[in-house]
Amino acid sequence: MSEPTKTSHCGGDCDTGRRGFLRDAINAAVVLAGLATLAPLSKLAALEVRPTGTVKYPIPATDSVSIDSSNEVILCRFGGEIFAFALSCPHQNTAIRALPGTKGFQCPRHKSKYKPDGTFIDGKATRNMDRLHITREGNDLIVDPNIAYESDTEPAKWGAALVKV
Numbered sequence: 001m002s003e004p005t006k007t008s009h010c011g012g013d014c015d016t017g018r019r020g021f022l023r024d025a026i027n028a029a030v031v032l033a034g035l036a037t038l039a040p041l042s043k044l045a046a047l048e049v050r051p052t053g054t055v056k057y058p059i060p061a062t063d064s065v066s067i068d069s070s071n072e073v074i075l076c077r078f079g080g081e082i083f084a085f086a087l088s089c090p091h092q093n094t095a096i097r098a099l100p101g102t103k104g105f106q107c108p109r110h111k112s113k114y115k116p117d118g119t120f121i122d123g124k125a126t127r128n129m130d131r132l133h134i135t136r137e138g139n140d141l142i143v144d145p146n147i148a149y150e151s152d153t154e155p156a157k158w159g160a161a162l163v164k165v
């Protein structure tokens, strides 16, 4: 009995095809890794959570965005001002993400976009990102995650909720 004839569906170039696939997969992984390094979202750990519920953070040394997931605070230093934002989108409470660098924010659910100071640009949301009460204490910032200012109902407090550096 003779062996069944092996047929090639790739014209005898299967190894090259597999290698090409692997090469493409590796290239894609490198590109993704590069994108990840373009958008470092540094995690922020509170220096202290006080009995009053306020949270202490060090003043960021440069323009940057940091996220404290456990206290649901986004801290953004941009253009000589520091803002603390509620992590949840004002539209339907989805966790907001930062665009690479300090280019602002975008909600992953309905794509609402915001400037670095939280001002609404476009999308389904109907107001700016909610700013949290923030003050300076020496070289630290004190943020109260329980006091959020909404730009449509408290525009003056929303506008004043920042620390100048």
Ligand code: FES
Pocket (backbone or CB within 6 Å): 089, 090, 091, 092, 093, 094, 107, 108, 109, 110, 111, 112, 123, 124, 125
């Ligand atoms: S939940 Fe953010 S835009 Fe809808």
